[in-house]
Amino acid sequence: MGSHPGLMFILLVLAALSSSCDGGKVLVYPVDGSHWLNMKILVEALHSRGHEITVIRSSTSWYVSESSPHYTSITITQEKAQNLESQDFMSSFLKKSIEIRSKRGTPWAFFEFYRHLFNMVGDNQKDVAQLVIAIFENKPLMKELMDNKYELLLADPAFPGGVLLAHYLKVPMVFNVRWIFNGDAHFAIAPSPLSYVPQLFSDYSDKMDFFQRLNNIIYHGILVYMHHFVSNPPYQAVCDRYFGPDVSVMSLMQGADLWLMRTDFTFEFPRPTMPNVVYIGGFQGKPSKPLSPELEEFVQSSGEHGVIIMTLGTLLGDLGPEISEMFASAFAKLPQKVIWRHIGARPVTLGSNTILVEWMPQNDLLGHPKTKLFVTHGGTNGLYEAIYHGVPVLGIPLIFDQFDNMVRMKARGAAEYVEVTTLDTETLTKALKNILDPENHYKLNMHKLSELHHDKPMKPTDSAVFWMEYVMRHKGAAHLRTESYKLPCHSTKVGKIETP
Numbered sequence: 053m054g055s056h057p058g059l060m061f062i063l064l065v066l067a068a069l070s071s072s073c074d075g076g077k078v079l080v081y082p083v084d085g086s087h088w089l090n091m092k093i094l095v096e097a098l099h100s101r102g103h104e105i106t107v108i109r110s111s112t113s114w115y116v117s118e119s120s121p122h123y124t125s126i127t128i129t130q131e132k133a134q135n136l137e138s139q140d141f142m143s144s145f146l147k148k149s150i151e152i153r154s155k156r157g158t159p160w161a162f163f164e165f166y167r168h169l170f171n172m173v174g175d176n177q178k179d180v181a182q183l184v185i186a187i188f189e190n191k192p193l194m195k196e197l198m199d200n201k202y203e204l205l206l207a208d209p210a211f212p213g214g215v216l217l218a219h220y221l222k223v224p225m226v227f228n229v230r231w232i233f234n235g236d237a238h239f240a241i242a243p244s245p246l247s248y249v250p251q252l253f254s255d256y257s258d259k260m261d262f263f264q265r266l267n268n269i270i271y272h273g274i275l276v277y278m279h280h281f282v283s284n285p286p287y288q289a290v291c292d293r294y295f296g297p298d299v300s301v302m303s304l305m306q307g308a309d310l311w312l313m314r315t316d317f318t319f320e321f322p323r324p325t326m327p328n329v330v331y332i333g334g335f336q337g338k339p340s341k342p343l344s345p346e347l348e349e350f351v352q353s354s355g356e357h358g359v360i361i362m363t364l365g366t367l368l369g370d371l372g373p374e375i376s377e378m379f380a381s382a383f384a385k386l387p388q389k390v391i392w393r394h395i396g397a398r399p400v401t402l403g404s405n406t407i408l409v410e411w412m413p414q415n416d417l418l419g420h421p422k423t424k425l426f427v428t429h430g431g432t433n434g435l436y437e438a439i440y441h442g443v444p445v446l447g448i449p450l451i452f453d454q455f456d457n458m459v460r461m462k463a464r465g466a467a468e469y470v471e472v473t474t475l476d477t478e479t480l481t482k483a484l485k486n487i488l489d490p491e492n493h494y495k496l497n498m499h500k501l502s503e504l505h506h507d508k509p510m511k512p513t514d515s516a517v518f519w520m521e522y523v524m525r526h527k528g529a530a531h532l533r534t535e536s537y538k539l540p541c542h543s544t545k546v547g548k549i550e551t552p
Contacts, residue, residue: 075102076203076524079223080123081214082107086365086433088115090314091208091228093336096122097517098206106200108217110183126193130183145172147372149451154473165253166274174282177233180211181286187217188294197221203524209233215304216290224528225307226520230314230432231453232305233287234279237313239272241306241534243324246272250321255455257463258321306537309529312516314432318439318505319460328532330519334505335512336433337440340419347391350407351422354389360484361417362427363393364448365434375472377401382480388424388488391417418443424495425487430454430469435461442502444487444494448472465497 078098082091095105105123109116110130118125148168155161187193198221205223207214209232218225229237235252238244250256251271256264279302287301309328316333343351351359360383364371371379376399383390384403394408402408414434417423418441428434430449435457438445447458447469461467470483487494510518523529 075104076521077104077200078106078520078524079197079200079202079205079217079221080105080107081205081207081217082109082116083208083210084110084113084115086431087208087210089433090336091206092122093513094206094228094312094516094520097513098520099123101517101521106202108187108214128183128186128190130179130186132179146451150473153471156473166278170278170282173233173278176211177283178286180213181290184213184216184287184290185293187213188220188290194220203527204520206520209237209305209308212287212301212305215301215308216287216294219295219299219304224309224523226310226312226523227305227308228312228314228516233283235275237311238323238325238329239275240302241311241537242326242329245324248321249323250456250459251275252453252456255459257459258323259463303537307533309523309533310519312519316505316512318501319436319464321460321463326532326534328529330515332512332516334436334440335516337436337505337512338415340416340441341413343413343416343420347413347417350389350391351417351420354422357387357389358422358424359417359420360386360388360390360425360427361392361412361414361423362390363412363414363434364429364450365431371472373397373399375475378475378477378480380406381477382484385481386484386488415441425484427484430458430461432457439466439498439501439505442495442499444498446470446483446487464501466494466501467498468494 080091080095082088095107099105099122107116107120107123107125109118109125109127111127112130112132113127116125118127145168149165152161152164152168155164197217202221202223204226205214205218205221206226206228207218209215209227209229212233215225227237231237231252232240236244238249239251246268247265248258248260250258250260251268252275254264254268254271256268260268284301291297291299291301291304311326311329313329313331314333314335316331319333342348362379373396376394376396379392380399380401380403383392383406384401386405388405390403390406391412392406392408393410393412395410398408415437418426418437423441423443425446426434426438426443427446427448428438430445430447431454435445445458445461445467447454447461447467449455449458449469450472455469458467458469462469468483468487470480486492490496
């Protein structure tokens with residue numbers, strides 16, 4: 053019997069409708085700031101698949117909007133904003149970090165750097181722990197969350213409030229992660245030989261000499277200390293209070309079903325990994341869109357020389373007048389046109405080839421064929437966009453993981469970076485011209501990285517969505533997770549939903 057075209061069309065429409073309604077309930081516990089920009093992409097992708105999303109946010113949240121067409125929010129009252137949600141705090145932290153780094157190489161600078169870091173991390177972890185307690189003590193809210201029977205909790209464990217909430221609700225847990233509260237997330241779950249796996253803040257590549265390997269052990273030891281005596285105590289107090297002394301937040305994290313790692317091996321150095329780690333590095337990458345008429349006119353006016361774009365991200369837009377004048381002077385000596393996202397006073401030495409903007413369509417500019425160089429602080433999001441579009445990089449690393457990020461880009465031959473505390477106009481100008489010189493192959497090397505990054509069987513976002521839905525379908529993914537965290541020496545009981 054032949055099929056009728058009209059009947060087939062109706063059946064296809066009905067199938068699509070039934071599929072779109074077959075979504076699950078997902079609870080999201082994000083970290084604010086640039087971390088939310090990553091999480092938001094996954095939230096929107098899940099929403100487009102018909103899933104019902106609920107996002108836990110603080111009343112002091114900077115980036116996470118209370119209303120959205122893609123999710124329903126639950127706002128938890130918090131009297132004091134976390135320090136990473138404060139522009140004033142981040143400006144002060146940056147200023148102090150640059151001051152400490154200017155004395156780099158001295159014992160005082162080494163210990164002052166970690167004291168400065170420990171103070172910031174410790175204060176923020178206490179605030180997050182208090183927020184978790186506020187959630188747990190809100191009995192009507194907890195009843196609502198329990199009654200909703202979420203099929204998945206998606207969390208960023210850099211500040212592990214979502215880890216504790218997932219354990220309380222007994223919900224399968226997936227991480228959108230690169231860092232946890234004591235360094236690189238790999239160190240929590242995968243073998244990490246310090247002979248060729250550089251630790252955070254080491255500024256080393258995977259090619260270390262003997263003394264660098266010794267130093268790498270020291271850097272690792274400091275982060276172990278930070279975990280036990282700075283980051284963990286506020287959360288251990290929560291665990292002791294609500295779950296008992298046999299539960300630790302680290303073991304809860306190690307028991308996560310899936311780790312969506314915000315990196316890949318076009319960027320990261322090769323290293324051991326685990327079956328429940330899925331690499332989604334560059335998942336924020338997307339094709340560029342046309343520029344505004346005014347911006348397009350400026351870009352086209354660059355002629356054969358092309359355009360340089362510079363931005364230091366949302367938090368770090370102003371380096372102060374002295375450094376800003378240095379950049380303005382260096383840019384003025386180049387034949388390229390420059391688009392500079394700048395906050396602060398207009399530099400006196402600004403050249404006619406440079407325009408200042410308060411905001412720029414970064415991805416669209418990186419994807420423009422006339423863009424020749426990206427000057428950046430070295431944040432992961434921006435570097436992956438540069439890789440996606442094949443634009444070489446000059447890094448101005450300032451804080452956190454930015455130095456380690458730039459070490460990775462330099463090791464690939466696609467970038468250079470300069471030390472902001474010893475920078476002068478001549479050195480900066482030389483660095484800019486060096487990367488722009490085609491004979492130095494920075495553009496060629498970045499183009500090769502871009503080819504490798506794009507040559508995948510599945511787009512990173514699609515891979516992330518597949519694996520999240522996989523966890524929802526199977527009510528966890530315990531068969532992918534090593535049981536090492538349950539060894540007797542941990543003495544930790546972490547009641548998880550197990551798959552057969």
